[in-house]
Structures are given as C-alpha cells and as structure tokens.
Amino acid sequence: MKYSALFGLAALALGFVACDEIEESTGLPQTNPQLPILTVDNVPLTPAAAAQQGINLIQANDNGGTINLATIETPADFPEGYRAEVLSIELGKDAAFTEKQTIQAVTDAEGNVNVQADDWETAHQALFGKNPGATTTYIRIPAWAVKGDQTIRLGNENVYYSTFSTQVTPFDLFDGYVIEDAYYLVGSFCDWDFSKALKFSHNEYDPYDDPTFTLKVPAFTPDWEWVIIPESTHSAGHFVDAPQSSFGVEFSNSLKGALVINDTQDYGTPGVITENVGMLFKVNMLDLTYEIEELPSVLYTPGNSNGWNFDNSQQLVSYETGKYRGFVYINGIFKFTDAPNWDGTNYGNSGTDGVLSTDGGAGNLELPAEGEGLYFADVNTNDLTYTLTYISAVNIPGGFNGWNINSTMTSTDYLHWTVVADLQGGEFKFAFNNSWDLSYGGAADDLQYNGPNCKAPEGTYLVTLDLTSVPYTYTLTAQ
Missing domain, CATH: 2.60.40.3640 (Immunoglobulin-like)
Structure with a gap:
C-alpha cells in the first residue's frame, strides 16, 4: 500500500x-x-x-x-x-x-x-x-x-x-451547423460526375478551428459551372435532400462572395468561371464565403526525374512578366515548357550554358555538374536565360533554436523535407544552403519567396516541408 x-x-x-x-x-x-x-x-x-x-x-x-x-x-x-x-x-x-x-x-x-x-x-x-x-x-x-x-x-x-x-x-457554438472534414468541387467541368469531383485541401487543424479549404483548379473550357458539396453528399454519389447538402452562390459570375446553403437535391445557383485559366479557390465553410483567384503563370519541368509526365513535374511560378522561379528535382535530362503538354513553347538546349532555345528541334537540358538533387531554378523567357542553384542543405532556423541558420532537415526524395523539433510556440522559416539569401515563409498552405516568419504552436512536432508543387506547403504533426 x-x-x-x-x-x-x-x-x-x-x-x-x-x-x-x-x-x-x-x-x-x-x-x-x-x-x-x-x-x-x-x-x-x-x-x-x-x-x-x-x-x-x-x-x-x-x-x-x-x-x-x-x-x-x-x-x-x-x-x-x-x-x-x-x-x-x-x-x-x-x-x-x-x-x-x-x-x-x-x-x-x-x-x-x-x-x-x-x-x-x-x-x-x-x-x-x-x-x-x-x-x-x-x-x-x-x-x-x-x-x-x-x-x-x-x-x-x-x-x-x-x-x-x-x-x-461541449457547447455547440455553431447552432447545429456542421462543418465536415472534406469538401469537393463538382460541376460541368466533370459532367457533374461525383467520381471526378475535385477535393479541396485542408491543413492539420480541426475544420471548426480553421474552416478554410483551398483548391487549385486547372484551366477548363470557359463558362464552366461549379458547386461545392460536403463529404456526406459526395459519398452518396448524387445530390440529396439533406441539411447543408450542397453550396451554390448568390451571383454566378462573381469571383468573390457568399456561399448559399442548399438543403435539397436542387443545388441552387452554380458559380461560373468564364476564363480559360487555372484558378485558386479559397472557401471558408464557417463564414460561408469564397474567393477565386487566377493562378499565376507557370513553367513545367518534364524530364527524366518525373518520367516526362507533366502532371508530376515541378512548376516554376511567374514573379514578373516572363520570369519564373521555383524548386525542381533533377536526375537527368529535362526541358521547360509553358503548357502542361508539348503544344506550347518548349525551352531546350541552345548549346550555350545558361541560355535556352525555343527551336522545336532544340535538345534537352542536361543534368548539372553537381549531379542528382534539388535545384532552385530561375528562368527568364524574355531573354532566354536561366540559372540552376544546387540545394546542398535545407534549414529551419527559428526562435526554438536561436535562429540557427545551420539547422538542417532531411529528405529521402529531395522534395519532402522533415525534422522533429520542439517549436516552443515561436516563429521559424525555411532557408537553404545555410544562408538567408534564399528563404520561404508565411502561411502553412502558401509559402512565399522570402516571405514572413511562420507561426508555430507549443509542443514537439514533425515538421514536413513539401516542395512537390506550388504553392509550397508545410505541415506540423504532433509527436
């Protein structure tokens, strides 16, 4: 005893x-x-x-x-x-x-x-x-x-x-309104086929605490319609008579406004996208608001590392007219293209280092001397020049480590970088090559070039930096 x-x-x-x-x-x-x-x-x-x-x-x-x-x-x-x-x-x-x-x-x-x-x-x-x-x-x-x-x-x-x-x-702070864990975009772009609906992304937080969902939509034939459905409706495979079974809009052509709850199989007024460009959807399922932004112009990087697959290639984002930058994994020959196919302008080897050619017969760009790895590309299609900076280290300086620029993350595929750290509820950023010359920061789902510091909760987390697609993101998984 x-x-x-x-x-x-x-x-x-x-x-x-x-x-x-x-x-x-x-x-x-x-x-x-x-x-x-x-x-x-x-x-x-x-x-x-x-x-x-x-x-x-x-x-x-x-x-x-x-x-x-x-x-x-x-x-x-x-x-x-x-x-x-x-x-x-x-x-x-x-x-x-x-x-x-x-x-x-x-x-x-x-x-x-x-x-x-x-x-x-x-x-x-x-x-x-x-x-x-x-x-x-x-x-x-x-x-x-x-x-x-x-x-x-x-x-x-x-x-x-x-x-x-x-x-x-606990108390119901939402008067019976339910925020589901997942939402989808369905519409004429997929012939209203729920199996082809596009799923919104969400971070690691409970949607009641962070009700913002995002979705990058590729360019479709102009004047396509869209409606948002929750997981429960998506699982049914068709529109249903149920509370909050779908969400339309007040004004079909507006790129910003209020979502309208539909409780029947009649999904109400759909939104309409009139342009043939990619779009970024941001919806707040608590405030019932949406905002749609045109995605920036990008360059694709088909090559040996992604099986010459445009969907799997990394993208470089435009930051000025004709100028693009971003991360790309290279393990062999590759090219830059301005379309997700070979129908646009293709940028190949001119025969001179750092100079591109738009000639249809131009050869592929070669693996740099540093060999297989992660590179930061900066491409200028105005004067057909480019640079590739080899990334030898991915760093995570922050308040939790005294802003140590030499603190490193590890990777097994060059595109996902991880570290376990006690973040102490402070701030941090992602830096590269043990230097502040190149860094990314900001929101977890939209890291920006030389952006502001990232915010962290108290506790020990597995930090994962994802460089597979733009915008770059990070996640925190409690340990």
Missing part, C-alpha cells in the same frame, strides 16, 4: 512545537507526537456515476451550470479541525495528460465535488478546439486538507485520488 504524508503539514501551525525546544521542567529536548501518516486509500473519493457515463456541458449549463463530479469523505483519523476537499481537477487530452488544463472545483458541506460548466468549456476548447462533437476526456482529481483559509495538498503533486475518462459533449 502506498503511503503519503500531509505534504508540508508542519507549516500549518497545528499547535505542535519544534522538537529542538527545551522542556523547562526537565531541561531535556521536548518530544512531539508523530504527525499522522495517511494512506492514499484513506481518503475516500468516488466519481459520480452520472459523470462516468458522460458529461453534457449544454445540459449542465441549462440546469444551473453546476456539474457534480465526485464525492469526498473526511477520514475519522484526519488531523483535528481539517476537512478533506477537492479544490481543482485536471482535464487531459490523453491518458498520459501530455496536454492538460486545470479547472476550479468546490466541495460543499456534504462532500460533493462540483465544477462549473463554463469553466469546463473554456478548458475543453483549449484542449480540443471548438468542434461540438463529443470527445473522450481524461480526468484526475487531487485532494487537499482544508482548515479555514489554510490548504495543503495531500500526498504530493503526483498523487491523485481518482482518475477516469468520460465522453464530454
């Missing part, structure tokens, strides 16, 4: 005198009675049956806001004048309590341990975000000895008198 003393009990001035004081009548050191030693099991604390079955914060709030979590009894052999109480509890995201929140508890005269629904909701959002779905929550309850305004924790900071888990339903 585990034993623990009343931690720091001597500091409570319980009427005992120090053992080095002298007994006046004998001249000998005075001895004191042994302070009581309490077993952990000697303080009965029982979780409430209802709390173990599940806690609904909405119902608790409607019924006065108090949640009865447990009962605690004061043992008969407790120090005189002291009462066993619970002053706070801990909520954990997992059984190890790697992420936890503490909320205040109150023990009434009958030993009922109560907490407030509002306090629990605040802690729940800190742990799990705003998703209104029920979540498994871990709970552990310490205990205190209380006498008036004197309090002391029983055992020590690692002793808990009850630990259990339960399903917690």
Whole structure:
C-alpha cells in the first residue's frame, strides 16, 4: 500500500512545537507526537456515476451550470479541525495528460465535488478546439486538507485520488451547423460526375478551428459551372435532400462572395468561371464565403526525374512578366515548357550554358555538374536565360533554436523535407544552403519567396516541408 504524508503539514501551525525546544521542567529536548501518516486509500473519493457515463456541458449549463463530479469523505483519523476537499481537477487530452488544463472545483458541506460548466468549456476548447462533437476526456482529481483559509495538498503533486475518462459533449457554438472534414468541387467541368469531383485541401487543424479549404483548379473550357458539396453528399454519389447538402452562390459570375446553403437535391445557383485559366479557390465553410483567384503563370519541368509526365513535374511560378522561379528535382535530362503538354513553347538546349532555345528541334537540358538533387531554378523567357542553384542543405532556423541558420532537415526524395523539433510556440522559416539569401515563409498552405516568419504552436512536432508543387506547403504533426 502506498503511503503519503500531509505534504508540508508542519507549516500549518497545528499547535505542535519544534522538537529542538527545551522542556523547562526537565531541561531535556521536548518530544512531539508523530504527525499522522495517511494512506492514499484513506481518503475516500468516488466519481459520480452520472459523470462516468458522460458529461453534457449544454445540459449542465441549462440546469444551473453546476456539474457534480465526485464525492469526498473526511477520514475519522484526519488531523483535528481539517476537512478533506477537492479544490481543482485536471482535464487531459490523453491518458498520459501530455496536454492538460486545470479547472476550479468546490466541495460543499456534504462532500460533493462540483465544477462549473463554463469553466469546463473554456478548458475543453483549449484542449480540443471548438468542434461540438463529443470527445473522450481524461480526468484526475487531487485532494487537499482544508482548515479555514489554510490548504495543503495531500500526498504530493503526483498523487491523485481518482482518475477516469468520460465522453464530454461541449457547447455547440455553431447552432447545429456542421462543418465536415472534406469538401469537393463538382460541376460541368466533370459532367457533374461525383467520381471526378475535385477535393479541396485542408491543413492539420480541426475544420471548426480553421474552416478554410483551398483548391487549385486547372484551366477548363470557359463558362464552366461549379458547386461545392460536403463529404456526406459526395459519398452518396448524387445530390440529396439533406441539411447543408450542397453550396451554390448568390451571383454566378462573381469571383468573390457568399456561399448559399442548399438543403435539397436542387443545388441552387452554380458559380461560373468564364476564363480559360487555372484558378485558386479559397472557401471558408464557417463564414460561408469564397474567393477565386487566377493562378499565376507557370513553367513545367518534364524530364527524366518525373518520367516526362507533366502532371508530376515541378512548376516554376511567374514573379514578373516572363520570369519564373521555383524548386525542381533533377536526375537527368529535362526541358521547360509553358503548357502542361508539348503544344506550347518548349525551352531546350541552345548549346550555350545558361541560355535556352525555343527551336522545336532544340535538345534537352542536361543534368548539372553537381549531379542528382534539388535545384532552385530561375528562368527568364524574355531573354532566354536561366540559372540552376544546387540545394546542398535545407534549414529551419527559428526562435526554438536561436535562429540557427545551420539547422538542417532531411529528405529521402529531395522534395519532402522533415525534422522533429520542439517549436516552443515561436516563429521559424525555411532557408537553404545555410544562408538567408534564399528563404520561404508565411502561411502553412502558401509559402512565399522570402516571405514572413511562420507561426508555430507549443509542443514537439514533425515538421514536413513539401516542395512537390506550388504553392509550397508545410505541415506540423504532433509527436
């Protein structure tokens, strides 16, 4: 059986005198009675049956806001004048309590341990975000000895008198509106065939905490129609009569505006794209807004490294008229093209280093002397010149490492770079070749050339930099 003393009990001035004081009548050191030693099991604390079955914060709030979590009894052999109480509890995201929140508890005269629904909701959002779905929550309850305004924790900071888990339903901050995990674009561009719908991208956060979804759409025949559908409708394979089953627009030709919820098989007013250019869709499924931007002009890099496949080749993005830059993996011969096929302008070997040729019979560009690897290309189609900078190191300087420009990431394919780091809730950037001459920063789903610092949450994460396509992105996976 585990034993623990009343931690720091001597500091409570319980009427005992120090053992080095002298007994006046004998001249000998005075001895004191042994302070009581309490077993952990000697303080009965029982979780409430209802709390173990599940806690609904909405119902608790409607019924006065108090949640009865447990009962605690004061043992008969407790120090005189002291009462066993619970002053706070801990909520954990997992059984190890790697992420936890503490909320205040109150023990009434009958030993009922109560907490407030509002306090629990605040802690729940800190742990799990705003998703209104029920979540498994871990709970552990310490205990205190209380006498008036004197309090002391029983055992020590690692002793808990009850630990259990339960399903917690938080407040619904969205009045029943559901944000699904995935959304798709469907329309005339795919003959309204749901199996050919284009899936929006989303980051690693819960969509209730970050409801923005993005999608890069290639150029289609002008005047194509589009509608957004959630995963539930996509899984059905057709438009359905159900709440929030599809999303149209107010004005069909607008590139920015409000999405309109459709609850029937009639999907309402579709959006229309009138240009034969690639588009970037950004939709906010909480605010129900959308914005469509024309994608920048790009160069493709078909070659040996991607099997001469345009879809698999890296793209260089235009940053000025006729000027393009970006990363490309090279392991053999290749070319630059301004179309995702051979029908546009093809840029090949002129016979002079750093100079391109648009002659249809021009040869392929050669693997640079540095050999297979990742390169940063800068191409000027105005004067037909280009440079290829070999990337010998990918760095991740940030506040967590003192902005060490030599901190490195690793890769097995030259296009995905990873590192595990304690980001400490600070800022960081991606740099290259142990230098600030070339860096990328900004939003996780849209890194920009020499952009601003990236923001990081607290904790240790697997950081993955993805250079396979533009815009370049990074993800954070908790470890």
